[in-house]
Amino acid sequence: MVGALLEEFRPDSVLTFGPEGMTGHPDHKAVHAWAKTALQRTSPKADLYCATNTPDWAAEVLPLSVGLDIFFEPDTPPVTPRSELSFEYVIPSDILELKWQALLAQRSQTERLIEALGADVLKSFNATEPFVRLEI
Numbered sequence: 001m002v003g004a005l006l007e008e009f010r011p012d013s014v015l016t017f018g019p020e021g022m023t024g025h026p027d028h029k030a031v032h033a034w035a036k037t038a039l040q041r042t043s044p045k046a047d048l049y050c051a052t053n054t055p056d057w058a059a060e061v062l063p064l065s066v067g068l069d070i071f072f073e074p075d076t077p078p079v080t081p082r083s084e085l086s087f088e089y090v091i092p093s094d095i096l097e098l099k100w101q102a103l104l105a106q107r108s109q110t111e112r113l114i115e116a117l118g119a120d121v122l123k124s125f126n127a128t129e130p131f132v133r134l135e136i
Helices: 002-011 026-041 056-067 093-104 107-117 117-126
Strands: 014-018 047-051 087-090 126-134
Touching: 002 026, 014 026, 026 047, 056 117, 093 107, 093 117, 107 117
Parallel strands: 014 047
Antiparallel strands: 047 126, 087 126
């Protein structure tokens, strides 16, 4: 399926989770593997960009996440110095609202975070998306 989409659209870039799956979640790791394999097979000249976090984000968010069990493995989430980022996407307010609605639809994944941190805090933590290019 992923390969078919890449063959149809022939992107020059693909954005996905990194190999660690952001939180270490096995489904996220699988998405990375699917995207990378499909890209290698169908569009080897395209760039693969993986989601990461900045040190300032980690300094603010990680202390608040202690005890919430949102990371499945050590060394997650990934943190990349700003000087090593390929780019950081600042999400426009209308798109951020769509992202927020999608996150709210995943109640099993967000309900405890909203209760613990508050909706405004969680929304602000999702307002940017940094990426780093991965060699394939």
